[in-house]
Amino acid sequence: MAQHKKTPLIGIMGGTFDPIHFGHLRTALELKQILGLEGVRLVPCKDPVHKDQTFGSAMDRLGMLHLAIANTPGLDVDDTEIRRHTPSYTIDTLESTRDTLPEASLCLIMGSDSFESLPTWKRWQHLLDLAHIIVVMRPGHTFSPSTEIKQLLVERQLADPQGLRELTSGYIYLQAISALDISATTIRNQIATGYDPRFLLPNSVLDYINEHQLYLTGSPDKTTI
Ligand code: ATP
Numbered sequence: 740m741a742q743h744k745k746t747p748l749i750g751i752m753g754g755t756f757d758p759i760h761f762g763h764l765r766t767a768l769e770l771k772q773i774l775g776l777e778g779v780r781l782v783p784c785k786d787p788v789h790k791d792q793t794f795g796s797a798m799d800r801l802g803m804l805h806l807a808i809a810n811t812p813g814l815d816v817d818d819t820e821i822r823r824h825t826p827s828y829t830i831d832t833l834e835s836t837r838d839t840l841p842e843a844s845l846c847l848i849m850g851s852d853s854f855e856s857l858p859t860w861k862r863w864q865h866l867l868d869l870a871h872i873i874v875v876m877r878p879g880h881t882f883s884p885s886t887e888i889k890q891l892l893v894e895r896q897l898a899d900p901q902g903l904r905e906l907t908s909g910y911i912y913l914q915a916i917s918a919l920d921i922s923a924t925t926i927r928n929q930i931a932t933g934y935d936p937r938f939l940l941p942n943s944v945l946d947y948i949n950e951h952q953l954y955l956t957g958s959p960d961k962t963t964i
Contacts, residue, residue: 746904749840750779751870752848753820753829755923756800757793758948759807760940762921764814766875769916770848771813774873774900779848780817780836781808784827789856794927795953797821806943828861833869844907845870850877858887867895871903871910878918930954 752767759781767779783800787793793800801821808814819835820827829847836845847870854874857863866872876882884892897903897910921939929936931954937945948954 746907747777747840747843748774748846748903749836749843750774750776750846750848750873751782751817751833751836752779753782753784753827753832755787755790755793756781756783756804757795757923758800758803758926758940758944758953760921760923760926760944762877762919764807764941765917765919766848766850767814768811770846770873770875770914773914773916774846774903774912776813776846777843778813778815780815782817782820782832785821785823786826788826788828788861789859799947799951799953803944803947806947807941809943830860830862830865830869833866837869842907844903846873846903847871848873848875850875850880851882852877852880855882855884855888857891858885867909867911870908871897871906871912874911874913875916876913876918878920879922927954931956 750767750770752763754763756763767781770776771779781804783797783804785797801816801818804816808816819832823831825831833845833847847866849872851874854872860866892911895909895911897912900912902910903912926936926939930948
């Protein structure tokens with residue numbers, strides 16, 4: 740009898756991770772557990788295309804990601820965008836991931852703030868040709884989708900996450916997770932003003948920040964890699 744092979748579900752979460760914090764980490768871990776993802780790849784961008792600048796260098800942000808996910812099975816760091824010599828466009832990352840994983844259901848993970856901005860992304864209408872999109876409501880952010888996003892939800896929103904394994908791309912699924920109102924901006928501001936951001940991010944990441952004296956002035960780190 741032919742054995743039915745379960746389509747693997749792979750999460751992909753992009754960001755500046757400047758620095759990575761528990762809002763990112765809980766999102767990745769909870770989605771992995773709730774949706775049964777085989778793994779979640781955290782993809783730090785090199786030069787963000789939707790933000791003015793980063794404050795930590797690409798190598799520092801990458802180093803902090805490795806420390807944050809150490810010993811967490813199923814969470815991985817993907818340095819594709821940092822190694823690429825072009826701006827960090829998600830569509831390019833999805834295309835290269837799709838080349839290596841033609842049979843998998845790819846799940847692009849993002850907060851509601853990022854999802855709202857989707858129409859500003861490069862070739863945004865093609866993202867769903869390559870992956871599903873999993874959206875988590877970000878606390879502290881009021882979700883007010885544009886007409887384009889509302890229409891996209893009408894066409895693509897999935898009610899039952901089982902459907903994520905039926906097609907390898909094309910659906911949008913909204914998943915409730917623990918609401919942690921943490922942002923990298925808050926952490927950077929706390930450090931710059933002498934507050935202790937402990938318990939908003941892993942101790943290993945905070946130790947790295949202190950050791951490398953990151954985020955003290957709020958000015959961008961010009962280190963190139
Ligand atoms: P910054 O404050 O510098 O803008 P950030 O905290 O928003 O940074 P990013 O690296 O820009 O972090 O976010 C990467 C992804 O993680 C985005 O899709 C964002 O919506 C999501 N995200 C960030 N923080 C949270 C959070 N606390 N809960 C859920 N999702 C989050």
